[in-house]
Amino acid sequence: MVDFFNVRKFTLDGLSLHIPAGERVGLLGGPGCGKTTLLKLACGLLVPEDGSVQVLGMAPSDWRKDSQPVISAYFTGLPLLDRNDTVRQGFELVRCIxxxxxxxxxxxxxxxxxxxxxxxxxxxxxxxxSLGQRVRAELSAVLAVRPRLLLLDEPNAGLDENGKAALCEILSERGRRGLTVVTASSDMVGIAKLCTRFALLKDGKAAFYGSGERLRSQFVPVDEMTIVFGGELPDFGDLPVVRYKIEGNRLTLFYNSNHVTAAEILKRVLTQTEVLEVKVQKPTLESMV
Amino acid sequence: MRDVIHLAGVYTKITAKSWFQYRVDAVLRSLAVFLRESTGVIVIYFTLLKFDDLNGWNTHELLFLYSLLFLTYGIMIIFFTGLRDFGNTVRSGNFDRFILRPRGLLFQLIFANADWFAAVGHGGLGLVLFLVSAGKVGVTWNLETAVYYLVAVAGGVLIQGAVFLFLATLNIYLFETRSLKELLYYNMRKFAGYPISIFHKAVQFIIIYIMPFAFVNYFPAQYLLRKEDMAGYPQAFLYLTPVVGIGMYLLAYLFWRYSVRYYKSSGN
Known part of the structure; x- marks a missing residue:
């Protein structure tokens, strides 16, 4: 659906990225890493200085001549409805256009x-x-034209919890029906769950591009295991544990799942003491991003 | 084509609706524009109380000269508000929206906004001045003069539209062109309220060849009124208004087409 090849523009420097149709990609990275620039390149608002950006094999701006809306983009700070029009009038214009x-x-x-x-x-x-009301209306305006590629820049800004949940629901439904979504958001609540892939931008390139599972094992592989033990405190000194916490008979271990597995830890503990309760927790995507 | 006209209609209906949503406000604001622009007329009126005429032009003839200026501006601003406010359109991000939509940029700029208060204020003043003066300036109104008048108004609209389009295009290269517009357009227009023959040659040169307001009102008025001071200019100027209008607009349009490729959205 979207192909970036060796793109140079502002902070982006040699970025290559292939986004297949139907994927929902979350862009990650600190402020000023080029997330918005990437989205603006994908809709043709910006043109790369070097390299190429293509949507379905054409320059994004060429799709504008097509009467069927292919690309639809939402940017905070880019008003999609004229401020003097009513919401209904704004939509009527969108329909005619x-x-x-x-x-x-x-x-x-x-x-x-x-x-x-x-x-x-x-x-x-x-x-x-109000800001929240306007964001709801404008997000609907980009969805209502039924594009094939949806670009969202900070869609969560200004939305309350209900709004975020509703947006997520709509996006995952549309995604299942084949809509490709690329979104950048500093508030990934809900959105992270919806993404099938993540791209982490760093130093102008995609430092990571892949599924959430891979992202976790590569960047935050720390799992958390809570053991409530009956006997005395077990000795786990030789296990490669990152950090631990003891509260009464409740022991919490933080460990790198690439170095040691939950089974290994449990086996060690069981030989030393009686275990009443075990809970293993992987970090959630949201807490990660 | 039908679709384009339909869309232009939808745009016009919506903008007119939002401008006139609050009726009292709309009337007062149009009236404010009308009164603000009337001050120039009042100055002329009181000047003419002291002198009988200005280089051969009496009060009514001067009002007739003035009316062309405002009538053309009133019509022009219905179409070219989007270009007058182009700097704001860019800064507020609205121009980016136009770029994202599958329609011509100039089409969207022209039809997406119309300052109806300015249109009613300026156009209304032009109309009032025309009605007051047209019967008293010795013009015999027949088919020929009427057609000439309408073509001249259309030419005047195009000349001013071309200036606005040119200044809007400059915005792509320069961040702020408001003061340039004040200097080049609004200040020169004050000169154009008088018969240009009363000014120094340098001012006349500017108003004929650089910012050709003379073709908006002075030469068309001369065709109809035939004052003696026309002797100082080539007779052909009486007929050039539509040519100047179309030529200027074409040039401004080419400049726009060339420049808009260099428009840069900001990174953030």
């Missing part, structure tokens, strides 16, 4: 406005809306 049949479009609108919960202020001018 993309030539979408009335019935199909307003059906889509009805569903989205209900799920993202903004039917109550659809007749108010966009400038009168």
């Amino acid at each position: 993309y030539h979408i049949p009335k019935k199909k479009f307003w059906e889509e609108y009805r569903v989205l406005s209900k799920r993202l919960d903004f039917t109550a202020f659809e007749h108010e001018a966009v400038k009168e809306l």
Whole structure:
């Protein structure tokens, strides 16, 4: 779907990335690492200084001449609805601009406005809306045109928990039906769960690109095991444990799952003491990103 | 094509609706523009109370000259508000939205916004001045003069539209062009309110060849009024308004087409 080849632009320096159709990619990296630049390159707002960016084999800006919306992009700070128009008027314009049949479009609108919960202020001018209300309406505007590639820059900014959950639900449904999503967000609550891949940008390149499972084992391979023991405190001095914590008869071990497995630890402990309860916890993706 | 006209219609309906959503506010603000621009007329009026005429132009003839300036501006601003405010459009991120949409950029800029208050204020003043003066300046209104008048208005609209398009294009290279617009456009327009023959040659040169307001009102008015001071200019200038308008607009359009490729969205 999206191909970056040796792209140089602003902080990006020699970035190569292949995003197959149907994937949902989360972009990670510190501020100023080029996440927004990457998204703007993918929709044609920016042109690479060197290298190439292609969407389905064409330059992103060439897709604009196509009447079928292929790429739809949401950026915070890029107003998608005119501030003087009402929400309804803004959507009517979007419909006309993309030539979408009335019935199909307003059906889509009805569903989205209900799920993202903004039917109550659809007749108010966009400038009168609060940030959260505006974000809901604008996210619906990029979804309503039914693109094949959706680019989202900080879609969570301004959304409350309900909004984040609703957005996630919609995105994973659309994703299952083949929508490709690339999103950058400093607030990955929910979004992390939705991503099939992650790309970590560092020094202008993709320092990591792969599944969440691989991301964890490569960057935060520390698991947590809590053991409630009956007898005396076991000795685990020779095990490669990162750190441990003892509260009464509750022992918590933090260990690198690449170096030692839960089974090995448990076997050692069981030879020394009676175990009443065991809990193993892998770090959640959200806590990681 | 039909689709484009339809979209232009939708845009116009929506912008007009939002501008006139609050009726009292709309009337007052249009009136404010009307009164602000009237001050220039009032100055001329009081000047003419002291002198009988200005280089052969009496009060009504001067008002007629003035009316062309405002009528053309009123029509022009309906279409070119988006270019007048282009700097803001870029800074607020709205231009990026236009780029992302599958429509012509200039089309979106022209139809997505229209300053109806300025249109009603300026156009209204132009119309009032025209109605006051047209019957008293000795023009026989027949098909020929009426057609000439309409073509001249269209040419004047294009000339000013071309200037706005040119200044908007400069915005792609320079961050801020507002003061340039003040200097080149709004200040020169103050000169154009008078018969240009009263000014120094240098000012006349600017107003004919650089910022050709003379073709917006002075030469068209001369065709209809035939004042003596026209002797100082080539007779061909009486007929050049539409040519100047189309030529300038074409040049500005080519400059725009060439420059817009260099437009850079910011990284963040």
